Amino acid sequence: MLFIKCPYCGERDESEFHYGGEADISRPEEPSKLKDIEWGNYLFMKKNTKGIFSEIWSHSSGCRKWFRVDRNTVTNDIIRVYEINK
Amino acid sequence: MKKFSALSILTEGLSGNKGWKPHWQSVDPKSQYEVVIIGGGGHGLATAYYLAKNHNITNVAVLEKNWIGSGNTGRNTTIVRSNYLLNESSRLYEHSLKLWEGLSKELNYNVMFSQRGVLNLAHSLQEIRDSKRRVFANKLNKIDAEWLDSNSVKKYCKIINTSKDSRYPILGATLQRRAGTARHDAVAWGFARAASNLGVDICENCEVTGLQIEKNKIVSINTTKGNINTKKIGIVVAGHGSVLARMAGIKLPLETHTLQALVSEPIKPILDCVVMSNAVHVYVSQSDKGELVIGAGIDSTNSYQQRGNFSIISGQMGSLLELFPIFSKLKMLRTWGGIVDVSPDASPIIGETPVKGVFFNGGWGTGGFKATPGSGWVFAHTIANNFPHKLADPFSLNRFYKGKLIDEHGAAAVAH
Ligand SMILES: Cc1cc2nc3c(=O)[nH]c(=O)nc-3n(C[C@H](O)[C@H](O)[C@H](O)COP(=O)(O)OP(=O)(O)OC[C@H]3O[C@@H](n4cnc5c(N)ncnc54)[C@H](O)[C@@H]3O)c2cc1C
Ligand SMILES: [Zn+2]
Numbered sequence: 352m353l354f355i356k357c358p359y360c361g362e363r364d365e366s367e368f369h370y371g372g373e374a375d376i377s378r379p380e381e382p383s384k385l386k387d388i389e390w391g392n393y394l395f396m397k398k399n400t401k402g403i404f405s406e407i408w409s410h411s412s413g414c415r416k417w418f419r420v421d422r423n424t425v426t427n428d429i430i431r432v433y434e435i436n437k
Numbered sequence: 438m439k440k441f442s443a444l445s446i447l448t449e450g451l452s453g454n455k456g457w458k459p460h461w462q463s464v465d466p467k468s469q470y471e472v473v474i475i476g477g478g479g480h481g482l483a484t485a486y487y488l489a490k491n492h493n494i495t496n497v498a499v500l501e502k503n504w505i506g507s508g509n510t511g512r513n514t515t516i517v518r519s520n521y522l523l524n525e526s527s528r529l530y531e532h533s534l535k536l537w538e539g540l541s542k543e544l545n546y547n548v549m550f551s552q553r554g555v556l557n558l559a560h561s562l563q564e565i566r567d568s569k570r571r572v573f574a575n576k577l578n579k580i581d582a583e584w585l586d587s588n589s590v591k592k593y594c595k596i597i598n599t600s601k602d603s604r605y606p607i608l609g610a611t612l613q614r615r616a617g618t619a620r621h622d623a624v625a626w627g628f629a630r631a632a633s634n635l636g637v638d639i640c641e642n643c644e645v646t647g648l649q650i651e652k653n654k655i656v657s658i659n660t661t662k663g664n665i666n667t668k669k670i671g672i673v674v675a676g677h678g679s680v681l682a683r684m685a686g687i688k689l690p691l692e693t694h695t696l697q698a699l700v701s702e703p704i705k706p707i708l709d710c711v712v713m714s715n716a717v718h719v720y721v722s723q724s725d726k727g728e729l730v731i732g733a734g735i736d737s738t739n740s741y742q743q744r745g746n747f748s749i750i751s752g753q754m755g756s757l758l759e760l761f762p763i764f765s766k767l768k769m770l771r772t773w774g775g776i777v778d779v780s781p782d783a784s785p786i787i788g789e790t791p792v793k794g795v796f797f798n799g800g801w802g803t804g805g806f807k808a809t810p811g812s813g814w815v816f817a818h819t820i821a822n823n824f825p826h827k828l829a830d831p832f833s834l835n836r837f838y839k840g841k842l843i844d845e846h847g848a849a850a851v852a853h
Contacts, residue, residue: 352746353738366748370737372692391838395690395781399679401741424693425741 356432357410358418371407373398374419403430438634441545460626461633466640469666470498472820473658475645475681476674477501479510479621480798480805482628482639483813484671484820486544489635491814492821497637499629500660502644506625509675510806512743512775514698514732516711516720517807518555518616520582522571525831525843526784527578532828533811534615540810546627548619549725553710555616556585556594558760560605560716568611575613583612594710596763603759605717618711618722624809648684648795655685655794671796671820676741676776678799687790687797690837691778694735695745696803699772701764703727712760719756728770731757735777735803745774777802782842787812787829788819796820797834 353365379385379393398404404424409417421431439445439458449456472488474481477499488494501507517537519530541547559568568584575582590610591599599607629639640662647659648670657666672681676693704727713720721731733753736745750772758765780786780800785808787798798816801808815826825833836842 352748365746372739387838387840392688395837396688397679397690397692399689399692399739401677401680401693404739406739422738424739427740427742 353422353427353429355408355420355429357413357416358432358434359414359416360410363410363413367410367412369409369411371409371417374405374407401425407435438630441547460630461639463641464638465662466498466500466638466643466660466665468663470638471496471667472669472671473497473665473667474499474671474673475658476508476672476677477505477625477629477639477641478508478673478675479506479624479628479809480675480801480812480816481671481673482625482632483809484673484798484816485637485813486628486632486635487813487817488821489632489637492817494821495636497632498665499632499637499639500643500645501639501641502661504641505629505639506622509696509775509777510625510809511621512698512773513621513806514720514722514730515618515621515806516555516616516713516722517550517619518613519580519807520555520557520571520575520611520613520616521845522574523843523845524574524578526845527575527580529811529815529828529832530808531578531580532814533808536810536814537619537807538615540619540624540627544627544631546623546630548623548627550617550619551725552615552617553722554593554612554614555711555713556590556610556612558590558610558712558714558716559608560714561608564716565608568609572611581613581615583614585610585612594708594712596707596761597712598760598762605759607760616711618724619806620725621806624806628809628813645681645684648681650685650792650795653792655792667794669794669796669820671798671816673798673816675799675801675805676778678778678797682790682797685790685792685795687792687795689786689797689799689834690781691786691800692739693741693776694738694779695740695742695774696732696735696777697745697749697772697774698730698732699750700724700728700730700770701767702770704729704767707763714756714760717756717759719753719760721757721761729764729767735779736774741776743774743776779803781837782844783846784843785812785832786834787816788825788833789823790834
């Protein structure tokens with residue numbers, strides 16, 4: 352079980368949170384202009400990092416805000432928790 | 438290779454079992470091979486076996502970073518079935534199920550394939566409709582499938598709780614009688630032994646650390662036991678697919694998650710079929726040793742840790758007791774995890790990649806054990822001919838760029 356320090360509420364048990372996966376996936380500005388390969392890369396392709404991975408979480412049973420976590424996917428150590436745009 | 442038979446067991450028994458030899462030769466890799474298979478799980482070993490057996494390509498090495506079967510092959514709950522909804526998947530898994538039916542004989546190795554029947558329970562009106570639809574679809578694909586109402590479920594599996602008062606009452610189930618379980622280790626060992634016997638090198642404790650690509654072609658690979666020149670490789674590393682693909686600059690749509698399972702203390706035979714429930718999310722069977730083998734879904738986070746969250750285990754224990762109150766006094770013995778490669782449509786990725794000579798087979802996620810022989814069969818064909826086997830063709834990596842997903846997610850009940 353992870354303990355995650357919500358930037359707004361403080362440390363809580365993982366069960367209060369919802370996992371959002373890889374961070375920094377932004378929707379293309381003009382999807383209709385993309386080639387199939389670019390659209391496929393945006394929609395489906397994943398970093399799936401082994402090691403330190405930037406991801407997003409939501410405090411779904413708490414303040415319901417989204418925030419970022421850098422976590423080591425091999426050891427489960429949480430390196431950093433921070434607000435979404437910082 | 439010594440052939441196993443009743444006679445060999447008898448004569449060995451009488452002479453103190455001193456004549457048995459190792460089942461396969463574990464060797465260091467040579468500096469060159471025609472084909473190198475990366476990953477010594479069931480799928481990699483089966484690929485090597487069928488390369489040799491069906492395509493006469495024997496200058497092959499299987500490179501495994503630990504010992505063979507140390508990955509998901511030796512960690513899974515061994516459910517084998519083919520009752521998938523969509524044509525593409527049901528054909529692939531049925532091809533595999535047919536191979537299972539002759540596998541012990543084919544390999545001269547008892548993989549203990551037991552066609553004890555698999556029940557997929559329905560707990561709501563919607564699930565009844567979906568399940569019946571799947572039964573009809575299976576029948577159209579000539580796969581055995583039956584719909585059982587709740588009384589028939591109770592008759593088929595006497596200890597299950599079909600009371601109408603439970604929170605998620607059992608309203609019926611689909612039954613595939615030809616489905617069942619097999620002994621996972623034996624599958625890895627059997628394929629390793631048979632492949633080794635045909636001249637394949639099985640190299641354990643040999644980790645691939647780099648892939649050398651020139652002009653978009655594979656030329657050699659770096660391993661902890663030296664470099665190997667080769668023009669063709671097959672990547673079959675389950676949860677490590679993205680790691681290997683990155684070495685070749687290939688993008689994949691996979692995410693790696695922990696999938697846990699656990700076993701109870703051994704008890705006398707009490708459950709003679711496999712029971713799976715999507716709605717309460719648990720599945721269970723009883724091993725030949727007598728342990729209940731229990732599993733559920735993946736841990737939510739991306740993870741390369743072969744160890745998961747306790748919340749998943751406590752959730753599945755609650756579900757188990759809902760279905761089988763009789764198990765309430767049982768003690769659980771061991772829990773473990775494997776790392777599975779989950780694809781966006783819960784279907785595997787098999788075939789060529791953008792890099793010439795690099796073939797990929799992965800994304801089997803939580804349900805690839807059942808596919809072991811079939812996966813090896815179609816992958817070997819694809820590697821040997823530089824062209825996808827017709828059952829593998831719909832599962833190409835390209836489908837994510839063409840929008841032709843094979844969306845088994847909602848379709849196939851719990852995806853094991
Ligand atoms: C708990 C659990 C329960 C499951 N239950 C079922 C089930 O009931 N039914 C079902 O059909 N499926 C089930 N599955 C899924 C199934 O186990 C897998 O889909 C299947 O075993 C994958 O086989 P594989 O040979 O591809 O992978 P693996 O057996 O994982 O083999 C891959 C191998 O690659 C090796 N490797 C990785 N990186 C490298 C490298 N750099 N160099 C060399 N070698 C490397 C690994 O050490 C590993 O041995 C379950 C999985 C788990 C974890
Ligand atoms: Zn919060």
